[in-house]
Amino acid sequence: MATEERHNPFATAQPAGDGTTLDQQERERLRAQPLWRVRLKLLAGTLWNNWKLFTENKIGLIGLAIILFYAGLALAHPLLMGRVWDPLIYDPVIGFDPLAAPHPAPPSAQHWLGTDPLGRDVLSQLMFSTASEFILGMVAALITVTIGTSIGALAAYFGGWIDTFFMRLADLVITLPAIVLLIVLGGLFTLDLPLLALVIGILSGFGATTVIIKSQALTIKVRTYVEAAWVAGGSHWHIILRHIIPNLLPLTFLYMMFTVTDAIFAEAILSYFGLLNIRMSWGLMIHTTQSAGYLLNFQTWWLIVPPGLSITLLCAAFYLVGRALDEVVNPRLRKR
C-alpha cells in the first residue's frame, strides 16, 4: 500500500471505502474476466480514443459526411426503383421517357437532373452507379491490404532475396503510371468491374503500400515484445501473425482509404475513355455524353456536372478520411 502510493502518488490519491485503492480494485476486476473480454474492452477503448482524435479534425468529418451521403444514395436507389420510380422510364440503362423529349432534357420535376442523350434519367444513373463504385473501391482496397500487409511483413521479417525481389517490383509499380498500365490492359483484355478491382488491388498492393508497410514492419520487428516472443521460442509464423501483422493494422486501414480513391478514379477514367466493359458508371455517363457529341456543349451541363462532381467528391472524401486517419495513426502530424 505504502509503496504503491509512492510509485504513483497521484493516480491513487483517493482510497476507496474498503481500504484498497481504485487502481487495485480495477486490477482485481480485470483479473476476474476472461482474457478475450479484456482484449475486447481494450480494443473498444482504443477505438473510442482514436475516434475522438479523428473527430478533432473537421476535414475527416467532411469526408465521412460525403461518404455517408453517397452511401445513402446507393441504398435509396433500389427502394426508389421498387416503389416510386417506374422502371420503364427510370431504369438507368434501358429506361426511356417519351414525354420529356427532346432528349437530353433539362432538369424538371420528373427528372431532377434531366435526361441523357438516350432519354434516360441522369439522377437514376447517378444513384445506380454509386453502389458499384463502393463495391469496386472496397474490393480493391481489401485485395491491396491483404497483399500489402502479407508481402510487407514477409519482406521485413525475412529480408534477403524475398525483400530484394518485392522491393524492385514495388519500385517498378510505383514508377509506372497506373493509368497508363490500365489503359494498356484495357486495350489488351476485356476489362470488367471484378477484373478491374483485382488489377487495381494487385497494382497498389505490390506498389507503394508494400513499401510503406514494410518500413513500418521493420520498426515493429526490432521492438522488445517481438524480441521477447522470439526469445520465448515463438515460431516465425506465430511472430508474424500475432505480433507484426496486428500492429500493422492501423496503417493498412489507412492505406485502404487511399486505394479506394485510386480505384474509383481509375474506373472513371477507363469508362470515360471507353476501355471498360460496364453497364453503367459515372465515367460511362461522361463517355456517353462525349460520344453523343454533347461534351463541349456547355448548355447541357447536367450531363457532365453530376457525374464529374460525384467522382471528384467521392474520391476526395475517401482521401480526406485517409488524411485524417493519417493524423491519428501518425502522431507527429497532430496539433498539440
Added chain:
Amino acid sequence: MSETILRVENLTMHYTTRAGIVSAVDDVSFTLDEGESLGLVGESGCGKTSVANSLLKLLADNAVIKGGQIRFKGTDFVPLSEEEMRPYRWRNISMVFQAAMNSLNPVYRVGDQIIEALETHLGLYSHAQARQRVTELFTMVGLDPALMDQYPHEYSGGMRQRAVIAMALSCNPDLVIADEPTTALDVIVQDALLRQLKTLQEMIGMSMIYISHDIAVIAEVSDRIGVMYAGKLVELASADEIFHHPVHPYTVALMSAFPSVTGPKRELQTLAGEPPNLLYPPSGCRFHPRCPFATEICRQQEPEFKDHGGGHYAACWHPQEVTV
C-alpha cells in the same frame, strides 16, 4: 561583485496541452551578475530547460509566459515581440543546446552556419573577414579550422559540440546558456569540454548559466547553484553553501544520489518516486509526496522562497540543518 546583468522575477510559464495546462515554470526568481556562472540543477522534466528557453523567449507554440519579468540590462523581455527580441538573441544571450547532435543544420557547412550569425548580428558581410573570425573561434574551442568547410554529419559528437560552442561564442555574447551541453558525450570528452567552457568563460568574462541534471557537473563549473523541482526554484545559494549546508530536503536527496570520489565513503541513496505530473501539481509544497519530513503544513501551504542567511535562499517549511 560586479553589475547585475540579468534579473528574473516571478517568472511563470505554462504549456497548454491536450490534457490541460502544465505549469512548467512557476514563480521563479534569480539574478545573475556579470562574469558569474549559475548552475541550474534538477531531475528531467523539472523545468530547467523551460527556464532557459523562456530567457530567450524561444517558446513552443503552446507555451505562454503567464507572468513575471526577465530584465536583461534593464530591458524587460516579457512584453517584447518576436521581432523586437531578435537583436538580443545570440548577440547578447546565446545558447548551447541540449541536443547538440541535432542543433546543427545537416544541409549546410558548419562554418557557413556560424558566418550566418556573424552576418546577421555583426554585419560582417565580407566573406574573407567572416572566415577569419570562424578560424579564430574554431582555434579557441580546439577544432581544426579546416573543418569549417565540412558538413555536420562528418563531425564526431564531441566535435559537433565544440562547433556549437564556437557558434554560441561567435557574436561575443554577454551571457551563454549551456543546456545539458555534455549529456550525449562520453565521460572523458565531457570533462574536457566542461573545463574548456569554464576557461573560455573566464577568458572572455561573460556570464553563464549551466543546466544539468548532474549536480557534480554543475558544482565543477558554477559559482552559484539553483535547485529546481517541479517547475519551482527550491533552493539557491553559492556552490559551497549548497554542498556543505544544503537546506532543502530535495537538495540533500539529490546530492546523496551521486557518488563523490574525493569525499568520505558513504552509501548512495536514491530518491523514491517520480517527479509529480505538472498537469496536477500537488497542493502545498510540491515536494511533499516524496519528502521524508513532510507534515500537515507542507500538504496545505506553499513555503515561501526566502533568505536563510547570507544569500542562501530556500523554500521549505522544515529547513534541514544537515551536513553532508
Added chain:
Amino acid sequence: MARYIAQRLLQIILTFFLFLALSYMLLEAMPGDFSQLFLQDPKLTLAQREAIAASLGLNRPPHERFFRYIGSFLRGDLGVSFQYYPRPVVDVILERAPRTLMLFISSTVVSFYVGFFVGKLLAWRRGRVLEYITTVGGVTLYTVFTPWFGLLMIWLFAFTLDWFPIGKFITPRLWRDAPVEANVVFNRMLLTALVVSIVLLTWFILTRRIDTRRRRVVHWGGMGLGLAVVVGIWGASGLGPYALNILHHLMLPVLTLTLISFAGTMLLTRNSMLETLREDYITTARAKGLPEKVIRDKHAARNAMLPVVTSLVFSLAFALSGGVITEGVFSWPGMGEVLLTSAVVQDIPMMMGALIFTAIFALLAHLVVDILYAFLDPRIRYG
C-alpha cells in the same frame, strides 16, 4: 556519390528488365494471339497467314519468343503500327515524344515550384480557416476527375474568357504558308528551353558564393538578360509568331496539368515542413536571432524539401497519368494521346511501344530525381 548513383543505375536497369519480362507476359496472357488482329484480314490465304506467323516467330516456343522480343527491343525495333501503317512505332514515338516531354516537364517544374512555395507558407502560418480551405481545395484538386476538370478549364478559359484555343497543337490556318513544319519549330523551342535552363543553372551555381547583399541583383539580372537574349534570337529568326502559336496551344494543357499536380506537392510540403519545424536546428536558428524569412526558407524549407523530392517519384507517376488524360482531353498530339487511341483501336505494337516509352521515361525521371536528391542532401553527396 558516384557509388550511390551507380547503384541506383544498376537497380533501375534491373527494374527495367523486370518490366520487359512482365510486359511480355501480358502479351502472352492476352486472349487470342498477339497478331491475330493483324492477321484477321480475310483477303489473306491460309498459306500467307502461316508465312507471316512464321516470320513473326509465332510458331516458336514461348521462351524463344521472349528472347526474340528482348532482342528486337535492344535493336530499337518495336514493330509497325497498325493504325499508322506502315510507319514503324519508333518513328511515331520520335515524332510525338518531344511534345509530351514539353508538356510534362514544364508542368512538373511549375507545379513543384508553386506547390512547394504554397505548402511552405501553409505550414508557417497555421491559421485554422486558411488551413481548411487550402487542404480541402488541395485535396479536391488532387483527386478531381481529370477529364472533367479539363472540361471545366476549357469552359472557363477557352469558351467564356476566350483566352486560349480549345485544343490541338497548332492553328492550321496560320501555318498554311509557314516556311517550316510545326515539329521543327517545336523541337527548336525545346532546345531553347534546355539551353536556357542549363545556362541559368550554371549562372546560379557560379554566383553562389558572392556577397549576400548583391547576390539577388546578380541572380535576377542574369535571368532577365537570358530571357532578353532568347526573345531577341527568336524575333530575328522570323519564326516567332509560329512559336507563339504553339506556346498559346500549350498554355491551357500545362495550366490544367499544373493545377492537378501542384496540390500533391503542396500538401506534402506542408506536412514535411511541420515535421522539420520541430527539429532542433530550427530552435537553434531562432535562438540565433535570424529573421523569420531566413529561418523559414533557408533552414526549414531547405530540409523539408528532401522528403518532398524523394516522393517526387510518386508524383512523377501521378503527373504522367495526369498527362495522358490531359492529352486525351485537349487532343494534344503527344504520347498519351497515341496510347489512348491505340488502346481503343487495339493497335497493339503502338500500345506496347507507348508503354515501353513510358516505362523508360519514368525510370529515367526516377534516376534524375535520385541524382537531384544526392545533390540536395550532403549526407549522400559526401557519404
